[in-house]
Amino acid sequence: MNYLVPFDDYHRRVWMFQRNIRKIYPWKIAQILSMVHMQLENDVWGGNQSVQNSFTSNLERFGLKREGVQYDPHSGGARTYFSQLESLGLLFTRDDGSTWLTIAGQDLVESNFAPAEILRTQLLNYQYPSIYSQVANVKIHPSIKIKPFLFVLELLLDPEIGYLTDEEIVIPVVYGHTHRCFNVCKQKILLLRAGNDLLSIIDNPEEDLFTPRTRGRTSTAALVDFKNIANTCKNFLESCSLVLSVQAQSTHSKQIIINEGVLPEIKKALLNKSSFILVHNAESFQRKYGAWNRNKDTRTLIRGSGTNISRGEPIIHALFAEYAGNNLVVDMPEDFVIQAVGYGFDRQLVLKTIEPYLVNSLSLFEQKFIELSTGGISTANAFEKAVKLLFEERLHYKAAHTGQRYRVGKTGGYSDVFIQEISGRFCAIIDTKASPRYNISSSDYHTMKNSYIPSVQELEEYSNEGLGFCAYIAGGFEPAIDKRVQALSNESGYNFVAIKAYDLLKLCQQEILPSQQEKLTDTFRLNKLLTIHDFEMIHRS
Numbered sequence: 001m002n003y004l005v006p007f008d009d010y011h012r013r014v015w016m017f018q019r020n021i022r023k024i025y026p027w028k029i030a031q032i033l034s035m036v037h038m039q040l041e042n043d044v045w046g047g048n049q050s051v052q053n054s055f056t057s058n059l060e061r062f063g064l065k066r067e068g069v070q071y072d073p074h075s076g077g078a079r080t081y082f083s084q085l086e087s088l089g090l091l092f093t094r095d096d097g098s099t100w101l102t103i104a105g106q107d108l109v110e111s112n113f114a115p116a117e118i119l120r121t122q123l124l125n126y127q128y129p130s131i132y133s134q135v136a137n138v139k140i141h142p143s144i145k146i147k148p149f150l151f152v153l154e155l156l157l158d159p160e161i162g163y164l165t166d167e168e169i170v171i172p173v174v175y176g177h178t179h180r181c182f183n184v185c186k187q188k189i190l191l192l193r194a195g196n197d198l199l200s201i202i203d204n205p206e207e208d209l210f211t212p213r214t215r216g217r218t219s220t221a222a223l224v225d226f227k228n229i230a231n232t233c234k235n236f237l238e239s240c241s242l243v244l245s246v247q248a249q250s251t252h253s254k255q256i257i258i259n260e261g262v263l264p265e266i267k268k269a270l271l272n273k274s275s276f277i278l279v280h281n282a283e284s285f286q287r288k289y290g291a292w293n294r295n296k297d298t299r300t301l302i303r304g305s306g307t308n309i310s311r312g313e314p315i316i317h318a319l320f321a322e323y324a325g326n327n328l329v330v331d332m333p334e335d336f337v338i339q340a341v342g343y344g345f346d347r348q349l350v351l352k353t354i355e356p357y358l359v360n361s362l363s364l365f366e367q368k369f370i371e372l373s374t375g376g377i378s379t380a381n382a383f384e385k386a387v388k389l390l391f392e393e394r395l396h397y398k399a400a401h402t403g404q405r406y407r408v409g410k411t412g413g414y415s416d417v418f419i420q421e422i423s424g425r426f427c428a429i430i431d432t433k434a435s436p437r438y439n440i441s442s443s444d445y446h447t448m449k450n451s452y453i454p455s456v457q458e459l460e461e462y463s464n465e466g467l468g469f470c471a472y473i474a475g476g477f478e479p480a481i482d483k484r485v486q487a488l489s490n491e492s493g494y495n496f497v498a499i500k501a502y503d504l505l506k507l508c509q510q511e512i513l514p515s516q517q518e519k520l521t522d523t524f525r526l527n528k529l530l531t532i533h534d535f536e537m538i539h540r541s
Contacts, residue, residue, distance in 0.1 A: 002184075003177060003178050003180040003181050003184070004175065004177050004181065004184070005141050005143040005144055005177045005178075006143075007204075007207040007210070008141070009210070009212065009215075010139070010212060011139050011140065011141035011142070011212065012138070012139055012140055012141065012210070012211040012212065013140075013141050013144065013174075013177065013207075013208070013210070014140075014173055014174050014208075014209070014211065014226060014229070015128070015140070015148050015172075015173045015176065015229055015233070016133070016138050016140060016229060017087070017229060017232045017233065017236065018080070018083055018084035018087045018132070019084075019228070019229075019232040020080040020081065020084055021081070021084055022231075022232055022235045022236075023235050023238075023239045024088070024119065024235075024236055024239045024240065025239045025325055025367050026108075026115035026116045026118070026119050026239075026240065026325070026363065026364055026366070026367070027115065027321040027322055027324060027325025027326075027364040027365075028239075028321075028322070028325065029085070029088070029090070029108065029115070029119060030108050030109070030111075030115050030317075030318075030321040030364065031317070031318035031319070031321035031322050032059070032081055032085065032318070033085060033090060033101070033105055033108050033109055034109055034314040034315075034317045034318040034321065035055060035059060035314060035315070035318050036055065036081070036082065036085065036091070037101060037105075037109045037314050038313075038314035038315070039055050040099055040100070040101070053078070055078045055081075056078045082099075083132075085105070086131070086132065086286070087130070087132040088119070088122050088123075088126070089102055089104055089105075089122050089125070089126075089286060089289035089290040089292070090102055090104055090105035090108065090122070090290060091105055091286070091290075092282065092283055092286030092287060092290065093282070093283070094283050094301075095283070100301055101290075102286060102287060102289070102290020102291070102292075102297065103287075103290055103291050103292060103293075103294060103297050103299070104118050104121070104122055104290045104291070104292040105290060107292070109314075109317070110356075111356060111357045111359075111360050113293070113360070114360050114363035114509065115321075115360065115363050115364055116240060116241055116363045116364075116366045116367070117265075117363065118292055118293075119239075119240045120240045120241070120242055120262065120265060121265075121292045121293065122289075122290075122292060123149045123236060123237065123240055123242065124147070124149065124150050124153075124242075124265065124266070124269035125147065125269070125289060125292075126147060126148060126149050126150075127145075127146070127147045127148075127276055127277065127289075128140050128144045128145065128146055128147075128148065129142050129144070129145065129276075129279045130277075130279060130285065130289070131279065131282050131285050131286060134279065137213060139212060141177075143177075144177045144178070145177075145178050145276060146176055146177065146178050146179055146181075147179075147269075147273055147276075148172070148173075148176060148233065149233065149236065149237060149242070150266075150269055150270065150273055151172055151176050151179060151182075151185075151273075152164065152169060152172055152233060152237065153237070153242060153243070153258065153266050153270075154179070154182065154270060154273070155172065155182070155185060155186065155189070156243065156256070156257065156258045157258060157266070158186060160186070160190065161186060161189060162257065163246070163248075163255040163256060163257045164189070164234075164255065164256055165248075165253055165254070165255050165256075166227060166230050166231050166234060166254075167192065167198055167227065167230070168189050168192055168193075169230035169231075169233055169234055170198060170223065170226045170227055170229075170230045171185050171188045171189050171192070171201075172185045173226050173229050173230050173233065174202065174208055174209065174226060175188065175208075179273050179274065188201050198223060199219055199220070199223060202219070205219040205222070206219075209222035209223065209226070210222075234256055237256065238256065238367075239367060240367070241259050241261070241262060241366050241367055241370055241502065242258075242259055242262055242266070243256040243257060243258060243259055244256065244257050244258075244259050244370065244374055244436050244475065244476060245374070245436075246374065246436040246437060246476075257436070257476075259370070259476075259502060260476070260500070260502075261500055261502030261503055261506065261532070262502070277289055312345050312346075312349055312353070313349070313353045315343075315345075316340055316345055316349070316350055316353040316354065317353060317354070317357065319336075319339070319340060319343070320336060320340075320353075320354045320357060321357075321364060323336045323339075324357070324361040324364040324365055325364045325365060325367070325368060326365075326368055327365070328362075328365055328369070328386050328389055328390070329358065329361040329362075329364075329365065330389060330390075330393035330394060331358070331393065332351065332354075332355070332358065336354070337350050337351065337354075360509075362394075362505060362508060362509045363509065365505075366502075366505060369386060369501060369502075369505050370475060370501060370502060372386055372434060372501075373432075373434055373435075373436075373473075373474060373475035373500075373501035373502075374434060374435065374436040374475035374476070374501075375434050376434055376435065377434070379434045380432070380434040381403070381404070383432050383434045383501075384401055384403045384416040384417060384432050385401055387416070387417055387430060387432050387473055387501075387504070388400070388401045388416075388417045390504065390505070390508045391417065391419050391430075392419075394508035394512065395507075395508065395512055395517070395520060396422060396512065396513075396514045396517055397419040397420060397421060397422070397517070398419065398420040398421075398422065398461070399417060399418070399419045399420075400417070400418045400419075400459070400461050401416070401417060402414040402415060402416065402417065402418045402459060403415065403416035403417065403432075407451075407455055407458065410455075411451070412447065412450065412451030412452075412455065413451060413452075413455070414429075414451075414452060414455050414458075414459065415429035415430060415431050415448075415452040415455075415470075416430055416431055416432045417429070417430040417432065418430075418456070418459055418461060418462075420461065420463065420465060421465070421468070421517055421518065421521055422514060422517060423517070423518060424463060424465055425465065425466070425468070425518065425521070426465050426466050426467070426468025426469075426521055427456065427462065427463075427465040427466070427467060427468060428467065428468045428469045428470065428471060428521075428524065429452055429453070429456060429467070429470050429471070430470075430471045430472075430473060431444070431448060431452065431470070431471070431472050431473075432472075432473050432474070433472060433473070433474035433475075434474070434475065435474050435475055435476070436474075436475045436476040437476055437477065437478055438472070438474035438475070438476065438477050438478065438481075439477065439478035439480065439481060439484065440472060440481070440484050440485070440488065440498075445488055448470060449492060452470070453467065453470065453492075453494065467494060468495065468521055468524070468525060469494070469495040469496065469497055469521070469524045469525045470494055470495065470496050470497075471496075471497050471498070471499065471524060472485075472496075472497070472498045472499075473498070473499055473500075473501060473504060474498070474500065474501065475500065475501050475502075476500055477498055477500065477529065481498050481529050482498075482528055482529040485497060485498050485527060485528055485529060486527055486528065489527040495524075495525040495526075495527055496527055497524055497525070497526060497527065497528060497529070497530050498528075498529045498530065499529070499530040499531075500529075500531075503530065503531055503532045506532045507532060507535050510535075510539075512538070516538045516539075519537065519538040520535070520538050523535055523537065523538060
């Protein structure tokens with residue numbers, strides 16, 4: 001049955017996303033929203049061009065936006081940021097013209113919750129129709145009823161699909177009119193993989209690739225635009241850690257696959273894929289969409305009713321969001337404090353401002369950590385150091401980065417990371433693999449068995465502990481990794497585990513006390529692929 005929406009020459013029947021920020025990293029959105037928040041608290045945003053220009057200038061002044069001359073005194077640059085934040089359900093405008101943060105926007109600014117979790121929820125709930133889809137220069141057909149990002153994830157979960165390229169994502173961009181279009185899109189993707197040209201599987205190019213703003217353009221030109229839309233869709237999903245970008249095994253092209261660490265969030269969202277917010281009133285829609293983890297937004301909105309903020313605090317937060325997005329922050333970062341003081345901020349104000357955000361700083365680092373864990377040789381050393389720091393600072397082990405050391409007078413080397421319990425009961429060795437699809441090869445196991453394990457006692461940090469476990473940590477693993485780990489454990493007589501980088505980071509986002517470390521180690525000795533759920537027992541008395 002054909003579930004496609006009928007053609008008319010007034011609407012587009014293809015997806016569209018605001019893409020002035022294509023990589024919507026949680027830290028990036030948090031920093032931009034912090035600057036908007038400052039303007040909302042201290043000025044009237046509305047149609048005030050000078051305020052909008054001031055916003056853009058502040059972004060440039062503090063390195064949050066590439067510098068550029070505002071040639072047009074009525075530049076819409078600031079408004080494009082606003083529009084994108086609005087399309088993500090982080091802002092809304094009331095009938096009186098005043099602009100407000102939604103609950104999701106407020107929680108992002110105040111860091112009440114993990115920023116990555118908030119943005120993932122917004123993408124999973126992103127829908128057409130919406131206030132954004134009705135904008136004059138967008139005009140998506142009102143009968144298109146779909147959650148586009150969730151639809152792409154649903155395709156990725158299909159065993160016959162499994163991955164998608166930029167070109168393949170064009171198919172749902174064009175034919176994803178409702179969730180009932182799943183099989184239409186799936187079959188066209190399989191036709192593409194069978195060697196067919198993309199244009200050849202477009203049923204009616206003149207209608208299917210039509211948009212009211214681009215009448216008369218060629219089908220080839222239209223596909224270039226739709227590939228850009230598909231690329232934006234991919235970037236949004238990747239920026240929020242919903243998917244991983246991997247190298248195709250047979251070509252040099254990039255593919256996306258599901259980030260299995262967030263699979264529970266995706267499956268929960270799929271249960272509600274048929275639940276849509278009605279689009280009757282702009283404020284009502286935005287407040288419902290932006291409620292993210294609550295049933296509804298019941299706040300009474302009075303400007304200045306919240307905590308009074310100085311102009312410095314949002315800027316410091318914005319600077320810190322970028323810093324934490326690119327650096328693993330485990331305590332008060334002195335180098336950042338020095339940098340902020342260099343901008344002219346008082347040291348005590350800097351310390352006071354960023355202290356509340358430290359607890360969720362690992363969420364800001366999430367996508368960067370995943371990039372390190374999947375980047376191959378180019379990120380391998382940085383990934384080793386990050387894993388060492390997490391075990392040391394968040395899980396309270398004594399830890400040493402040993403992967404770059406050489407064994408004097410002997411062949412082979414040391415594992416990447418060596419850790420010890422603070423009680424002295426056990427030590428452990430960790431082999432990190434910056435790969436999205438790692439499998440423990442016979443060669444790697446030979447190295448572990450004949451080099452890493454025997455060399456433990458040569459390390460100066462070794463204090464005669466028992467070798468508690470050997471761990472493999474990677475961005476992702478091949479499906480058979482669980483059986484492989486169990487086989488290695490049975491064969492060697494040692495405890496072996498594997499854990500994905502995402503699950504390790506989620507573990508480190510919890511409050512782990514030094515007194516819980518022995519329970520933690522016991523979990524690392526389970527001879528399996530560990531998930532975050534395996535660590536729930538350490539919080540039980």
